[in-house]
Amino acid sequence: MTMTQTVLSVSDVEKNFTMHLQGGTRLNVLRNVNFEVHAGECVVLGGASGAGKSSILKMVYGNYAAAGGSIVLDAGTAGGAVDLAIADPRRVLAARRDSMGYVSQFLRCVPRVPAISVVAEPLLERGVGADEARDRAAALLTQLGIPERLWTLPPATFSGGEQQRVNIARGFIAELPMLLLDEPTASLDSRNRDVVVDLIAEKRAKGVAMLGIFHDVEVRERVADRIIDVEAFA
Numbered sequence: 001m002t003m004t005q006t007v008l009s010v011s012d013v014e015k016n017f018t019m020h021l022q023g024g025t026r027l028n029v030l031r032n033v034n035f036e037v038h039a040g041e042c043v044v045l046g047g048a049s050g051a052g053k054s055s056i057l058k059m060v061y062g063n064y065a066a067a068g069g070s071i072v073l074d075a076g077t078a079g080g081a082v083d084l085a086i087a088d089p090r091r092v093l094a095a096r097r098d099s100m101g102y103v104s105q106f107l108r109c110v111p112r113v114p115a116i117s118v119v120a121e122p123l124l125e126r127g128v129g130a131d132e133a134r135d136r137a138a139a140l141l142t143q144l145g146i147p148e149r150l151w152t153l154p155p156a157t158f159s160g161g162e163q164q165r166v167n168i169a170r171g172f173i174a175e176l177p178m179l180l181l182d183e184p185t186a187s188l189d190s191r192n193r194d195v196v197v198d199l200i201a202e203k204r205a206k207g208v209a210m211l212g213i214f215h216d217v218e219v220r221e222r223v224a225d226r227i228i229d230v231e232a233f234a
């Protein structure tokens with residue numbers, strides 16, 4: 001993949017919410033959403049609270065349906081380009097497996113699974129051998145300052161910050177062409193914020209296309225190649 005290749009093209013996307021508890025009132029949140037994300041850049045969604053940043057990220061990941069327009073992911077993988085605005089759920093799941101990762105702020109804890117397995121799992125699911133997956137998980141946990149004594153324990157009892165770092169390790173471990181970042185540095189201390197900024201830089205150098213939300217102004221300035229003002233799509 002060359003660095004200028006367009007990985008994500010969002011064209012004329014609209015989003016409305018129908019408020020069923022308010023007599024079906026329609027809330028028009030976004031219209032004429034148009035932007036692209038290229039390989040090797042981190043594009044940040046900016047704009048005031050309520051502008052629709054999370055809604056855009058959720059539509060790209062396929063969690064929210066779009067009311068119109070297209071969201072084409074063309075990651076150069078075997079499955080070809082997919083329009084996530086209209087793709088059936090199986091194609092969305094295939095796109096997630098082959099092309100698109102999502103790093104949120106919160107870890108969904110699976111009971112009784114040790115932290116190192118939680119982190120290694122995305123690699124195992126994609127056919128990486130157990131030893132290599134474990135080594136790479138260990139390296140990331142070390143980079144994120146999770147002490148080795150915690151690796152064999154399930155993260156359910158970890159502190160909030162420890163859980164968040166396990167989640168970041170899990171989100172960054174797979175080598176996918178597109179990565180969605182939903183406030184991955186929120187409530188991290190400055191040392192770990194720096195680690196996440198480094199992880200983003202590593203992904204950029206590998207040509208990964210990234211689209212994210214970062215409320216922390218300092219982090220945003222450090223990671224953003226471009227900031228898109230979502231308020232322009234009101």
Ligand SMILES: Nc1ncnc2c1ncn2[C@@H]1O[C@H](COP(=O)(O)OP(=O)(O)OP(=O)(O)O)[C@@H](O)[C@H]1O
Pocket residue numbers: 017027029047048049050051052053054055056
């Ligand atoms: N599932 C939903 N049902 C109804 N309204 C929703 C839903 N999700 C979002 N909205 C509304 O859409 C608008 C945009 O919300 P969104 O969460 O995308 O904004 P945001 O820019 O990410 O805000 P913040 O920075 O506060 O997280 C808001 O007015 C919100 O109330």
